Amino acid sequence: MIRRIPQARERGIPDATVARLPLYLRALNGLAERGTATVSSEDLALAAGVNSAKLRKDLSHLGSYGTRGVGYDVQYLIYQISRELGLTQDWAVAIVGVGNLGRALANYGGFVSRGFRVAGLLDADPAVVGDHIAGLTVEHSDGLEAVIRKRGVSIVVIATPAAAAQQVCDRVIGAGVTSILNFAPVVLTVPDGVDVRKVDLSIELQILAFHEQRKINGGPLMAEDWAGEAG
Amino acid sequence: MIRRIPQARERGIPDATVARLPLYLRALNGLAERGTATVSSEDLALAAGVNSAKLRKDLSHLGSYGTRGVGYDVQYLIYQISRELGLTQDWAVAIVGVGNLGRALANYGGFVSRGFRVAGLLDADPAVVGDHIAGLTVEHSDGLEAVIRKRGVSIVVIATPAAAAQQVCDRVIGAGVTSILNFAPVVLTVPDGVDVRKVDLSIELQILAFHEQRKINGGPLMAEDWAGEAG
DNA sequence: TCGACTTTGTGCAGCGCTTCACAAAGGCAC
DNA sequence: GTGCCTTTGTGAAGCGCTGCACAAAGTCGA
Numbered sequence: 001m002i003r004r005i006p007q008a009r010e011r012g013i014p015d016a017t018v019a020r021l022p023l024y025l026r027a028l029n030g031l032a033e034r035g036t037a038t039v040s041s042e043d044l045a046l047a048a049g050v051n052s053a054k055l056r057k058d059l060s061h062l063g064s065y066g067t068r069g070v071g072y073d074v075q076y077l078i079y080q081i082s083r084e085l086g087l088t089q090d091w092a093v094a095i096v097g098v099g100n101l102g103r104a105l106a107n108y109g110g111f112v113s114r115g116f117r118v119a120g121l122l123d124a125d126p127a128v129v130g131d132h133i134a135g136l137t138v139e140h141s142d143g144l145e146a147v148i149r150k151r152g153v154s155i156v157v158i159a160t161p162a163a164a165a166q167q168v169c170d171r172v173i174g175a176g177v178t179s180i181l182n183f184a185p186v187v188l189t190v191p192d193g194v195d196v197r198k199v200d201l202s203i204e205l206q207i208l209a210f211h212e213q214r215k216i217n218g219g220p221l222m223a224e225d226w227a228g229e230a231g
Numbered sequence: 232m233i234r235r236i237p238q239a240r241e242r243g244i245p246d247a248t249v250a251r252l253p254l255y256l257r258a259l260n261g262l263a264e265r266g267t268a269t270v271s272s273e274d275l276a277l278a279a280g281v282n283s284a285k286l287r288k289d290l291s292h293l294g295s296y297g298t299r300g301v302g303y304d305v306q307y308l309i310y311q312i313s314r315e316l317g318l319t320q321d322w323a324v325a326i327v328g329v330g331n332l333g334r335a336l337a338n339y340g341g342f343v344s345r346g347f348r349v350a351g352l353l354d355a356d357p358a359v360v361g362d363h364i365a366g367l368t369v370e371h372s373d374g375l376e377a378v379i380r381k382r383g384v385s386i387v388v389i390a391t392p393a394a395a396a397q398q399v400c401d402r403v404i405g406a407g408v409t410s411i412l413n414f415a416p417v418v419l420t421v422p423d424g425v426d427v428r429k430v431d432l433s434i435e436l437q438i439l440a441f442h443e444q445r446k447i448n449g450g451p452l453m454a455e456d457w458a459g460e461a462g
Numbered sequence: 463t464c465g466a467c468t469t470t471g472t473g474c475a476g477c478g479c480t481t482c483a484c485a486a487a488g489g490c491a492c
Numbered sequence: 493g494t495g496c497c498t499t500t501g502t503g504a505a506g507c508g509c510t511g512c513a514c515a516a517a518g519t520c521g522a
Contacts, residue, residue, distance in 0.1 A: 016509060018441050022434040026416060040469065049418035053511050060471055068470045068517045083451045085437050086444030093436070100335035107331045110416060110433035115440070155439055178446060179439040185257060185341055187280035195442045197435045202341035203253040204428045205324070206316050208386055208410040209346070210249050211426045213317030215409060220314045247479060271499065284481055291501055299487045299500045 013084070017058040021081050023048045024055070025114075028078045040071035082115075092119035094153045096168050097160030098128050098138050101183055105157060106134040119151040124164065141168070145175040155179045162186045169196075244315075248289045252312050254279045255286070256345075259309045271302035313346075323350035325384045327399050328391030329359050329369050332414055336388060337365040347386075351378040355395065375399070376406040386410045393417045400427075 027047035031039055041059075045052040059065060059072070062084050066072045082088050093116050095102050105111075106118055121133060122141040131138045139147065147153065156172045158165050158180060165184035172180065173194055180196045182188055188196050213220065258278035262270055272290075276283040290296060290303070293315050297303045313319050324347050326333050336342075337349055352364060353372040362369045370378065378384065387403045389396050389411060396415035403411065404425055411427045413419055419427050444451065 014509070018438055019434070021441075022431070022437040023418075025437075027418075041471095042469085047418070051511070053513090054509090056469090056471065057510085064471070066470055067519085069468045069519045071469070084441070086440040086451065087437065089444070091436075091440055091443075100331075100338045104331035104335045105432065108432060110431075111436065114433055114437065116433075116436055154443055155436065157436075179443045181435055181439060187254075187258075187278070193446075195439060197439055199430065199432065199435055200253070200341075201336065201339055201430065202345055202347075203250070204412055204430055205322075205342065205347055205386065205388075206253040206256075206318065206345060207249055208412060208426060208428055209317040209322055210252075210315070212322070212385055212410045213320070215424075220317065245479070273499085282481075284483090285479090287499095287501065288480085295501070297500050298489085300489050300498045302499070 013061045017061050018085075020048070020050065020054075020058055021085055023050070024058070025078065025081050025085070025087075028074055028081070032074050032078060036074055038067075038071045038073055041066070044072065087115035089115065091116050091155055092151055092153045093117065093155045093157060094120040094122065094144075094147060094151075094172075095157045095159060096122045096141060096144065096172070097158060097164070097184075098123040098131070098133065099159065099161075102157075102159040103133055105159060106136065116155075119153055120147040122147065124160075144168070144171055148172060148175040148177060153177065155181065157181045157183070158188075159183045244292045248292050249316075251279070251281065251285075251289055252316055254281070255289070256309065256312050256316070256318075259305055259312070263305050263309060267305055269298075269302045269304055270308075272297070275303065318346035320346065322347050322386055323382055323384045324348065324386045324388060325351040325353065325375075325378060325382075325403075326388045326390060327353045327372060327375065327403070328389060328395070328415075329354040329362070329364065330390065330392075333388075333390040334364055336390060337367065350382040350384055353378065355391075372399070375402055379403060379406040379408060384408065386412065388412045388414070389419075390414045 024044065027044055028039075030047065031044075041052045041056045045055040048055065059077075062080055065077055065080050093111065095105055095118060098106070098121050102121065102123070106121055111118065118134065118136060121136050121138045122144055123129060123138055124141045126140070129138050129140045148156070154177065156177050156179070158168055160168055162184045165182065165186050166188060169180060169182075169188045169190065173190060178194045180188070180190070180194065182196055182198045183200075185200055185202070190196055255275065258275055259270075261278065262275075272283045272287045276286040279286065290308075293311055296308055296311050324342065326336055326349060329337070329352050333352065333354070337352055342349065349365065349367060352367050352369045353375055354360060354369055355372045357371070360369050360371045379387070385408065387408050387410070389399055391399055393415045396413065396417050397419060400411060400413070400419045400421065404421060409425045411419070411421070411425065413427055413429045416431055416433070421427055
């Protein structure tokens, strides 16, 4: 069978590459702040914490933006990566669930500086509605659909308790949202065409614990001190 | 050249598998709460959001804990995964940086319920020192090394501003810590033998923006409206 | 203008993870 | 006991990502 030869500029950037582009972007912004005009793949890779071959291959998926013998123009590369990620446009984000995490997210500087604008804070708890956080007033989540439609929200952050997450998810999808960032510790069920990314703070700690345990005693305790039925 | 044949119980669990074990654990806990005694790989996979072949292969790396024709004993599997992840022991965690995010983490229920105990909250800002959060008193970060040593802290969460992160990192490593969870938006430099895991809230949003852009107009705007020198 | 030097962009081999498909293994009905 | 049915555990193929190594391409000094 004949397989199609992938075109160079065909819109098919590997997921692994997309996941690293924000890393490069941050490293480049750091360089730009220090007034660096051009940077080699070697130096940029060092700043981003990857190896240089990988960096070059990643960037080659976007196009041929470097100059052999010189490196990459910092400003130009910032622009190209931003454009590829869609950060040259303005994204309206709504945060649902204004607990500790929701507040932290609303105040997080990393959003506004990258093309994201918090366009709404919503919560179901009347005791929280009306609070002023990061320049916004918390609204009741009854108005979720209205907020999404009126303010052109295209990305929703779910920071509610686990029990409420699926319902919120269904409602925002009903209102037309197709990109969701989920902090609640549940697996969300969504129709095709909707992207969900999940961040789970405790999972990361558990992975660390796994490796830490191995450092200490070479693996789980071997004693089968299990008192249940199987054994 | 002759390659070693990997032993079944050899301590070499793929990283991809380790990253999914916490997912299975959560799904299992959900089933246990509902009183389910046994579960098939098909049903558990559904609850965890993966496919069943992957689940079975993952579990097979831990051992042979299922019963053919029946499935897995929920309680027994919870115990085995917990043991493998090292959650049957008690981990003392210190959180450095008590801003919005640090507070959210200190109050996050997902920690305590999984073998993690917040043993210290530290911050460099005198205005924050002395605050009571989640039953603890915030201490000054001058005492970082002392807290780590005295309370047996083995995992440190860095939730400081980017500028302070590397310095905190160096200090905790100096105090003997080899597992770090980093929320600051910088690439930490650490010696061999130290594990760093990174969580970056804005990166996830940027990845979502990338996919959202593609849904809207099939990719980045093609107009090369760049006004810089290269072009 | 030319040659030496630097750095990019990429073909290719290797590796690890995913997925399929099925034989082996255990339970259950009779 | 025996045979059928369900479900696990796993060999093997497929796929995508990584990293090496180098030719191509561009700069810079003389």
